[in-house]
Amino acid sequence: MKIFHCVTLSLILVAPPALAQDLLKPEGPTGSPEINGGPATEMVSEPVIHATGTIEALDRERGVVTIVHGPIPALKWPAATMDFQARREQLEGLSTGDQVRISFQSEGDEAALVSIEKP
Template identity: 70%
Template structure:
């Protein structure tokens, strides 16, 4: 019986840090675009990356903007054209051909706009 009490006490003491660790995780903001079930602007990548480029296509319905951007040395990306996930309000007032500066986060081959500014 003494062994059972020691075992139970050990589980209680060792289980507490796991619960506390989960409480430290930030909750995603409500109402943001989603990529793979997570908010588009709260992806795993840190820090936020920056690039300049030209808008090649806009899809307001799907929340996508295609940008021909320069190299992104921090990610070892060459200059290319790719789609970025964005919220509809981020794309308002933008048109194909606009020169833009973007801040974004990436996860694998997916990227989400944090901010986009016409130059």
Template identity: 45%
Template sequence: MKLTLTAVASTLFALSLSAHAQDMPGMKMDGMEGMPMKQETKQAPVSNAEGTIKAIDTAKHTVTISHGAVPALQWPPMTMAFSVTQDQLSGLAPGDRVSFSFRLEGNSASIVSINK
């Protein structure tokens, strides 16, 4: 008897959830025409550092920089490659001392701005 009551209660609960979910497509949206529906896309924050350009690879669109510590990311000083656009590389050469901003997304870091 307990098993039957449990089965009936579970079925009623599942059906009530299903009925509630079906209400959403019928939701009234009167007066919302023309309202901007903004989709937020969160970008990783921008971090800043200073360093020395060690190498530039125009084929891979990367610049390798030996940079100081980045406290915002709790990084020690290191040498690493950053993705960069061809325009950002303009006027830069190995050995140049630079200050730069970059965005870290996953295991990839991309230069946002770079200046001698």
């Protein structure tokens, strides 16, 4: 009987911390972040970076715009040509060769547009 009480007491003392840790975990995937009221990519980063450039290519189906941009000192990036993830509606009214101002968020070598507009 003494062993039963020891085991029960041990379980009572060990179980609450384990349950408390589970309560801190998210219940499930939170989905894609939203930028300007719509889903963006899986990335979430701060701060929003601003740049100017020229549209080299548009892939409306995939939601990708290729932009030739100047140096971006905030990220220590040299001038480059790179793809930016965008929502289809952000690309409406834009075409290859357009000069644009962009705001984006970056994580690693991926970038998602927050906004894109002609000056």
